[in-house]
Amino acid sequence: MELSKIAQNLGGSAIRQMFNEALKMTDTISFTVGEPDFITPKPIIDEACLNWQKGLTHYTPNAGVLSLRQEIAKYETRLNPDPESQIIVTCGATEAIQMALFTIVNPGDEVIVVTPAWPNYFGQIGMCGAILKEVPAREENHFVPDIDDIKKAITSKTKAIILNSPSNPTGAVIDADTMKQLADLFRSHDIFIIADEVYNRLVYDQEQYCSITSFEGLEDKIIYINSFSKMFAMTGWRLGYAVSKPDIIRNMTKLHENGASCLPAPSQIAAATALRFHQDEIEKMRSIYERRRNIICGLINQIDGISCKTPKGAFYVFANITKTGMRSEDFCMSLLKKTGVVTVPGSGFGESGEGFVRFTYATSEENIQEGLKRIKGFVEAL
Numbered sequence: 001m002e003l004s005k006i007a008q009n010l011g012g013s014a015i016r017q018m019f020n021e022a023l024k025m026t027d028t029i030s031f032t033v034g035e036p037d038f039i040t041p042k043p044i045i046d047e048a049c050l051n052w053q054k055g056l057t058h059y060t061p062n063a064g065v066l067s068l069r070q071e072i073a074k075y076e077t078r079l080n081p082d083p084e085s086q087i088i089v090t091c092g093a094t095e096a097i098q099m100a101l102f103t104i105v106n107p108g109d110e111v112i113v114v115t116p117a118w119p120n121y122f123g124q125i126g127m128c129g130a131i132l133k134e135v136p137a138r139e140e141n142h143f144v145p146d147i148d149d150i151k152k153a154i155t156s157k158t159k160a161i162i163l164n165s166p167s168n169p170t171g172a173v174i175d176a177d178t179m180k181q182l183a184d185l186f187r188s189h190d191i192f193i194i195a196d197e198v199y200n201r202l203v204y205d206q207e208q209y210c211s212i213t214s215f216e217g218l219e220d221k222i223i224y225i226n227s228f229s230k231m232f233a234m235t236g237w238r239l240g241y242a243v244s245k246p247d248i249i250r251n252m253t254k255l256h257e258n259g260a261s262c263l264p265a266p267s268q269i270a271a272a273t274a275l276r277f278h279q280d281e282i283e284k285m286r287s288i289y290e291r292r293r294n295i296i297c298g299l300i301n302q303i304d305g306i307s308c309k310t311p312k313g314a315f316y317v318f319a320n321i322t323k324t325g326m327r328s329e330d331f332c333m334s335l336l337k338k339t340g341v342v343t344v345p346g347s348g349f350g351e352s353g354e355g356f357v358r359f360t361y362a363t364s365e366e367n368i369q370e371g372l373k374r375i376k377g378f379v380e381a382l
Contacts, residue, residue, distance in 0.1 A: 006126065006127055010127065011119070011122065011123060013119045013120065013123075013348065014329075014344055014345055014349070015032055015033060015034070015119065017348070018343065018344050018345075019032050019033055021336060021342075025336070027340045028336075028340040029340060029341050029342065029367050029374070030342040030363065030367075031341070031342060031343050031344075031358075031359040031360050031361075031367075032342045032343065032344055032360065033360070034168055034169075034314075034315065034316065034360050034362065035233075035362060036233035036235065036285060036315075036362050037362050037364065038233040039233060040232060040237070041232065041233070041274070041278055043273070043277070044232060044271075044273060044274045044278060045270070047269060047270040047273040048266040048267055048269070048270035049266075051265060052266045056264075057265075058265070059261075059262055060262045060264070060265050061262065062088075062253050062256055062257045062262050063087070063088045063249070063253045063256075064087070064089025064262075064263065064268060065089070065265055065268045065269065066083065066084070067268075067269065067272050068089055068268040068269070068271055068272040069083035069084070069087045069089065070083045070272075071271075071272040071275040071276055072087050072089075072241055072243070072275065073087060074275070076224075076226075076243060078211065078213060079213055079224060079243050081243045085246040086245065086249055087241060087242070087243050087249065088241060088249050088253050089240075089241050089263060090239075090241060090242060090256060090260070091238045091239075091240070092227060092238045092239065092240045093196065093198045093225050093226065093227035093229070094120060095238075095240065095256070095259070096225045096227075096240045096241060096242040097121070097124060097162070097194060097196060098127070099242070099252040099255045099256055099259075100194050100223045100225070100242060100244075100248075101124055101127075101130070101160070102128055102252075102255050103248055103251045103252050103255065104160055104192045104223070104248070105125075105128050105160060106128075106129075106130075107128070107129030107130065108129065108130070108131065109128075109131065109157060109158075109159035109160070110130065110131045110132075110155060110157040110158045111125045111130050111131070111133065111158075111159060111160045112133045112135055112153050112160070112161040113133070113135070113161070113162050113350070114135050114145045114167075115134045115135065115136055115137065115349060115350030115352045115353065116137070116167075116169050116318065116346060116349035116350050116352055116353035117162070117164060117168075117169075117350055118164065118168045118169070118196075118349070119348055119349060119350075121162055122350075130159070131157070133153050133155075133158070134350050134351060135149045135153045136149070136352035137167075137170070137352065139309060139318075139320060139356075142172055142309050142312070143167060143170035143171075143172035143309075144172050144174055144175065144178055145178070147178065147181045150182070150185065158191055159191065159192060160192040160193070160194060161186075161191055161192075161193055162196060163193055163194065163195050163212055164196040164197075165179075165197065165199075165211075165313070166200065166312065166313025167199075167314060167316075168199070168314055168316055169316050169344070170318040171293075171311020171315075171316045171317065172311065172313070173203055173207055173209065173311075173312040173313040175210065176210040179210045179214070179215070180215065182212060183212060183217075183218060186212075186218060187217045192221050192223065193212060193218065193222045193223070194223050195213060195222055195225060196225045197224065197225065197226055198225065198227040198240070199230055199313055199314040199315075200226070201230070201231055201282050201286060202230060202285075202286050202289060202313055202314055202315060203286075203312060203313045204286075204289075204290045204293060204311075205290075205312060207312050207313070219245065220245055223242055223243075223244040223248060224242065224243040225240065225242050226240065226241055226243075227239065228240065228271050231274075231282050232278070232282065233285065234271070234274075237267050238267075239263065239268070289315050289362070291365075292315075292361040292362075292363075292368060293310070293311065293317070293361055294310075295365060296361045297310045297317060299369070299372035299376075300317065300319050300359075300372065302376075303372075303375065303376045303379050303380075304323075304379070304380070305321070305323045306319050306321050306323065306357075306375075306379060307319065307320050307323075308320065315360055315361050316358055316360050316361070317359045317360075317361065318353075318358055319356060319357050319358075319359060320355060320356055321356065321357050324379060325382075326382075327345075327347070327354065327355075328345035328347045328353065328355060328356060328357055329347055329348075331345070331357060334378075335375065335378055339374040339375065339377070339378050340374070341375055341378075343359055344357065344358040345357060346358060
């Protein structure tokens with residue numbers, strides 16, 4: 001019997017491909033998986049353990065425990081959501097994006113994605129039977145999308161756009177002027193906006209972060225996505241959330257009920273505690289990331305043959321390797337086999353990523369120093 005065409009045609013992530021290749025080796029230095037190298041702050045862990053020990057081991061409301069939704073509403077003051085009807089707690093931001101797509105698109109609809117982009121978007125769009133429309137962002141513009149390119153991509157079949165700022169994999173932060181132009185454009189079209197802002201607390205150089213949710217007239221079109229993974233180093237907890245108008249959240253909740261269904265009470269209560277009492281931990285991590293970013297960009301730009309723009313957010317560097325004459329996948333595989341340094345080929349983030357390599361600096365300064373030392377030797381030997 002034939003398996004589902006959706007499953008068979010679904011591509012795997014280049015990030016996981018490189019991660020899995022590295023598992024076969026020893027003495028590796030990894031710049032691959034985009035997760036904080038910090039452990040979740042101890043008071044948050046303690047709160048979860050306390051509630052497990054209290055016996056809070058039963059099912060929870062599909063939309064999330066109300067105490068967490070109330071804390072999210074207080075935290076997202078700009079959005080001013082009703083915690084009972086406009087917020088859903090999900091199994092990470094990944095599920096939030098998938099449920100959002102299932103809620104708003106039909107097979108054959110077009111979804112615009114600014115690339116290079118997180119590869120899960122491609123698979124999630126495919127799972128809905130929708131059509132991916134890539135809009136390339138260019139290095140000379142610090143990977144901020146050009147408004148005219150997005151205009152050209154909009155057709156009568158366009159149903160949604162996924163807007164990710166700060167960006168994985170480029171670290172690009174869309175500036176306020178560009179964001180205003182985007183808001184003006186979206187007001188004049190019947191297009192949903194999935195605003196993936198999971199890195200919005202990780203912005204550097206005193207850059208003022210601007211969200212598409214800051215602009216009036218888009219409230220009925222936006223599905224805002226955030227996560228505890230990057231804010232509080234809680235990747236393994238699988239806690240994200242979405243904020244939108246009630247009918248979208250109601251339908252996302254129905255889909256969630258038929259999938260993950262609900263999330264453990266102790267984890268959600270701990271997340272509420274994180275928002276209420278421990279936001280200072282975010283700044284501690286952000287300042288460390290900024291220092292690491294400066295180190296890794298400085299070292300990359302000292303190597304003849306590769307270069308990078310200094311990213312303004314997230315914890316990624318998207319380095320240009322075109323002068324080496326190698327394709328990005330060949331570069332990464334050869335680098336891994338010869339030096340044990342694990343990176344991700346830019347081609348895994350869309351066609352416009354070819355000629356680039358993604359590094360994450362969510363790793364120690366010692367790893368950054370040693371890893372870039374090995375890369376320098378590798379490039380010089382080409």
